[in-house]
Amino acid sequence: MSASSKLPPFDPADPLGIDDLLEPEDLAVRDTVRAWAADRVLPYVAEWYENGELPGIGELARELGSIGALGMSLTGYGCAGASAVQYGLACLELEAADSGIRSLVSVQGSLAMYAIHRFGSEEQKNEWLPRMAAGEVIxxxxxxxxxxxxxxxxxxxxxxxxxxxxxxxxxxxxxxxxxxxxxxxxxxxxxxxxxxxxxxxxxxxxxxxxxxxxxxxxxxxxxxxxxxxxxxxxxxxxxxxxxGLRGPLSCLSHARYGIVWGAMGAARSSFEAAVDYAKSREQFGRPIGGFQLTQAKLADMAVELHKGILLAHHLGRRMDAGRLRPEQVSFGKLNNVREAIEICRTARTILGANGISLEYPVMRHATNLESVLTYEGTVEMHQLVLGKALTGLDAFR
Structure with missing residues (x-):
């Protein structure tokens, strides 16, 4: 690089420059899903969460179908045929709104639709997949x-x-x-x-x-x-x-891949809330973001967040190349969900008592991730999958 060359400015929202790895089509998918979630989920999700309900789920499903988010990585039968990376970016943006919304999409596309698409007859595919892709059938x-x-x-x-x-x-x-x-x-x-x-x-x-x-x-x-x-x-x-079990387990592997991305969405939302709060909350005469201990927390959170996004991106490229193994999906789910929970917990400490309020997203994401941690494979199951792959010895029984 010549002395006259200028480095791009540091982007606190993308400190590793991961966006440079994305194609314009990838960014378009991400921005579409982010805009939909900002309009249709974020203004209402705290109330939904407090009331323990997801009202209008049929309408939400049809809207998700209209933007191509249902079964989006499948081809034909009305599905979008998006790349694995694009599907992952969509999962990240949906879970940044709420894990429940990402779960709706994951179960629809990566479990129910994927099972019919991969293992069904032509009659079954033609009967169900177009309507499921459109959100007409959940x-x-x-x-x-x-x-x-x-x-x-x-x-x-x-x-x-x-x-x-x-x-x-x-x-x-x-x-x-x-x-x-x-x-x-x-x-x-x-x-x-x-x-x-x-x-x-x-x-x-x-x-x-x-x-x-x-x-x-x-x-x-x-x-x-x-x-x-x-x-x-x-x-x-x-x-x-x-x-045999090959059928349902292959569906689960596809859905777990979406979780690798989605967990980082919940983590990003909590991290962003912590950064904003640290810059505005004053104690001892200045913003708490100016204290060393708070900055250390934010730095560690940023490192794990963007390492997790980079891991998800790497697995997505492997899936697009047809080279993603189930053990690698276990690697991603084990790491990213575990780190996402820790990011949420650390964000809660920065927000103090406000961290438990639904006025902020942190506690909602933290409690959601407690479910994500154990569904579609508990921590222990993914540890044993990796342990078997590393040693060649089966410790499941």
């Missing part, structure tokens, strides 16, 4: 059970053939996002030929989805139990290309 994903979370192979929900024709499903699923508002559920069940996935219209007799109340996390999100009592489905309701 989907849910029934894997976790009341007694079997981290060990889905032991699920008790079962499906039996009735005289070689119809399937009859019985069982329970628990902690199912979107369950009470879904028009279609992808349900995984034991069969005589192993675990299979089923496309279940939620209006089918015997299917019900009571909403789970009294949550202190993900309060601006619909969470339900799925109850299947002799739910009769036609023979072609089964996903033909999925047998």
């Amino acid at each position: 989907g849910c994903f029934g894997l976790t059970e009341p007694d079997h979370g981290s060990d889905p192979a032991s699920m008790r929900t079962h499906a039996k053939r009735d005289g070689g024709g119809d399937w009859v499903l019985n069982g329970r699923k628990m902690w199912i996002t979107n369950g009470s508002v879904a028009g279609v559920a992808v349900v995984w069940a034991q069969t005589e030929n192993g675990i299979r996935g089923f496309v279940v219209p939620t209006g089918t007799p015997g299917f019900s989805a009571p909403e789970i109340k009294h949550k202190w996390s993900l309060r601006a999100s619909v969470t339900s139990e799925l109850v299947l009592d002799d739910v009769r489905l036609p023979a072609d309701a089964v996903l033909p290309e999925a047998t």
Whole structure:
């Protein structure tokens, strides 16, 4: 670099210059989702969270469909066909608003739609995916059970053939996002030929989805139990290309990738709130942001935040190149959610008592991330995935 060359100015919002890695199309996706969230979520989400509800979810889903956010990394059938990085940027912006909104989108696109897109028949794809991409039909994903979370192979929900024709499903699923508002559920069940996935219209007799109340996390999100009592489905309701745990676990890996990005959105929102507060809150005659201990906290938060975004970007490029392994997704979820929670907790200390108020986003993000920490793979499960990959020894059992 010549002596006359000028370095770009330091950007406190992008201290590593990560935006330089993004294409104009990437930035356009990010800006579109950020603008939508600023208009349709941020003015209302504190009230939604306080009331423990997500009103107008059908309208929100249709709006998300109109901007291409539902199943956005899938191709065909009305889906946007966006890159993995663009999908990740969308998840970051959605979770910067609230984890519940990102969960709505993740379950719709990366679990329910992804399962049908990857493992479904052409008839199933054509029937459901265009309407789900448009937000006209909301989907849910029934894997976790009341007694079997981290060990889905032991699920008790079962499906039996009735005289070689119809399937009859019985069982329970628990902690199912979107369950009470879904028009279609992808349900995984034991069969005589192993675990299979089923496309279940939620209006089918015997299917019900009571909403789970009294949550202190993900309060601006619909969470339900799925109850299947002799739910009769036609023979072609089964996903033909999925047998065994490979099917649901591949869906989870796709959804976990979105969490790697999304967690950094919650962290960014809390970090920005802490920076703004530190510059305006005065103690001992000057802003607290001018004290060494506060600056040390902000510096450490910025380092972990932007390291996490850089990690998410790297994994996104690997996914776009077809080179992303499930172990690498575990690496990202383990690190980014854990660091995001620590950023929120540190932000809370900077805001002091105001940090627990819904006038600021920090405590809302912190409590949401407590759910994100354990859903779609607990810390321990991701540690064991990485431990097995590093040593070649299986410590799960």
